[in-house]
Amino acid sequence: MRSAKDFFRPLAVGAPAPPREVPFRPSRMIHFFDPGNEKMAAKVPALAPQVDVLLGNLEDAVAADRKEAARAGLVSVARATDFGATQLWTRVNSLDSPWALDDLVTLVTEIGDKLDVVMVPKVEGAHDIHYVDRLLAQLEARAGLRRPILVHAILETAAGVAAVEEIAAASPRMQGISLGPADLAASRRMKTTRVGGGHPGYLVREDPPPTFGGGTPSDAPRVTYQQDLWHYTIARMVDACAAHDILPYYGPFGDIQDVTACEDQFRNAFLLGCVGAWSLHPVQIDIAKRVFSPAPEDVAWARQVIEAMGDGTGAVMIDGKMQDDATFKQCQVVVGLADALAERDPQLAASYAAADKVARR
Ligand SMILES: CC(=O)SCCNC(=O)CCNC(=O)[C@H](O)C(C)(C)COP(=O)(O)OP(=O)(O)OC[C@H]1O[C@@H](n2cnc3c(N)ncnc32)[C@H](O)[C@@H]1OP(=O)(O)O
Ligand SMILES: O=CC(=O)O
Ligand SMILES: [Mg+2]
Numbered sequence: 001m002r003s004a005k006d007f008f009r010p011l012a013v014g015a016p017a018p019p020r021e022v023p024f025r026p027s028r029m030i031h032f033f034d035p036g037n038e039k040m041a042a043k044v045p046a047l048a049p050q051v052d053v054l055l056g057n058l059e060d061a062v063a064a065d066r067k068e069a070a071r072a073g074l075v076s077v078a079r080a081t082d083f084g085a086t087q088l089w090t091r092v093n094s095l096d097s098p099w100a101l102d103d104l105v106t107l108v109t110e111i112g113d114k115l116d117v118v119m120v121p122k123v124e125g126a127h128d129i130h131y132v133d134r135l136l137a138q139l140e141a142r143a144g145l146r147r148p149i150l151v152h153a154i155l156e157t158a159a160g161v162a163a164v165e166e167i168a169a170a171s172p173r174m175q176g177i178s179l180g181p182a183d184l185a186a187s188r189r190m191k192t193t194r195v196g197g198g199h200p201g202y203l204v205r206e207d208p209p210p211t212f213g214g215g216t217p218s219d220a221p222r223v224t225y226q227q228d229l230w231h232y233t234i235a236r237m238v239d240a241c242a243a244h245d246i247l248p249y250y251g252p253f254g255d256i257q258d259v260t261a262c263e264d265q266f267r268n269a270f271l272l273g274c275v276g277a278w279s280l281h282p283v284q285i286d287i288a289k290r291v292f293s294p295a296p297e298d299v300a301w302a303r304q305v306i307e308a309m310g311d312g313t314g315a316v317m318i319d320g321k322m323q324d325d326a327t328f329k330q331c332q333v334v335v336g337l338a339d340a341l342a343e344r345d346p347q348l349a350a351s352y353a354a355a356d357k358v359a360r361r
Helices: 004-008 038-042 042-049 064-080 100-112 126-143 159-161 164-169 181-188 231-243 257-270 281-289 294-308 325-345 346-360
Strands: 028-033 053-057 086-091 115-119 150-154 173-181 204-205 222-225 247-249 278-279 317-318 321-323
Touching: 028 281, 038 042, 038 064, 038 222, 038 231, 042 053, 053 064, 064 100, 086 100, 100 126, 100 281, 115 126, 126 150, 126 164, 150 164, 159 164, 159 181, 164 173, 164 231, 173 231, 204 231, 231 247, 231 257, 257 278, 257 281, 278 281, 294 317, 321 325, 325 346
Parallel strands: 028 053, 028 278, 053 086, 086 115, 115 150, 150 173, 173 247
Antiparallel strands: 204 222, 317 321
C-alpha cells in the first residue's frame, strides 16, 4: 500500500510533481472530434475559440482500421494549432485494446506539452488508474515534461460504478469523471439501444381512480410520467467526485437532432452538480455553453442572498423565502462558478452585470 506521503511524489524519477488540486478551467463542453477525419480535423482551429475543451477521440466511433490514422492525425493537428486558453484532451483506446499503449506512448512523447487531460474509457477500478498513472509518469520523465498530464475516467461499466469512489480517489492526477451511458447500458444489460437520454417505456403511471364499494374499475386514461434512467448513476458519480475534489460530467447525447431533449439531459446533470457534458456535433456546443453557465438571474439572486447574509451565519427573509448558512453556501457555489466563467467569457460577464443591475433597481 502506498503511504499518504507517497501520494504526491512523482511515480518516475524526473517526472513532474503530481498536482495538489484540480485547477479550475472552464469545461462546459468537451467537444469530440475524429482527428483522422480530415474534414473534421480541418475545423479544429476555428472551433478552438468557441469551446472550452477540444478532445481528439481515438476510441469508439473510430473504426479499427482507422486507429493509427486518428492517432497520427491528432499529433499533427496538435502541433499545428494554437489552442489559446482552450484545453486539449484526448480519449485513448480502452486499456484492454491493442492500441492503448501506443496511444499513450505516442501522444505523451510527441505532443505531451500540449495535452491537458487523458480520458480513459471503461475504467473498472483504481487498478486501471494506477496503471495509467505510472505509465504517464515514466513517459513524462522521458519526454522532459514540466507539467503533469491529468487523467479523466469514463464511468461506463457496472464494475466501474461499483468502484466509483475508489476510482475518484485513485491518483492526484484525477481531474474528473464522465458518465458514459451507452457503454454502461450495454455493461448493465439494460434493454435500450440509445446513447443517453430517456426511454418512453421507463415510466410510472398514476393510480386508477378508486372504486368505492366494489364498482367497475374505470378505463379512463391514466397519466404516465417518463422517468430518468441516469439519475442514480449521475448522483453517485457527483458524490464521489465532490468527496474527492474532482469534477463530474455528463457524457454523450446521441440524438443530435433532438436538441430539446439534449438540453434537458444536460440541465438535469448541471442541476445535480455536473460542470459540463460532451458535445458530439457543433449543434451541441451552444447548448452546453448555455446550460452549464449559471443563469444571469440566478447569479443576481445569489449575490443578493450573499450580501444580505453578511458573515454567512444566521437567518434572513428575502421575498418571503428563508435564507440561512446553507443557502448562503449554495449561493457561493453559483457565484463562484459564474465569476470563474465570466473571467474567460466577456459575453457572459456582460450578461451577469446586466442582470445584477436589473436586480438592484
Ligand atoms: C458513445 C460514445 O462514445 S460518444 C463519443 C464518440 N462519438 C463521437 O465522437 C462522434 C463525433 N461526431 C461525429 O462523428 C459526427 O458529428 C456524426 C457522425 C455524429 C455526424 O456527422 P455528419 O453526418 O457529418 O453530421 P452533419 O452532416 O450534420 O455535419 C455538419 C458539419 O459539421 C461537421 N461536424 C460534424 N461533427 C463534428 C464534430 N464533432 N466536430 C467538428 N465538426 C463536425 C461535419 O464535418 C459537417 O461539416 P461540413 O458542413 O463542412 O460538411
Ligand atoms: O463513451 C461513452 C458512452 O456513453 O459509452
Ligand atoms: Mg463508451
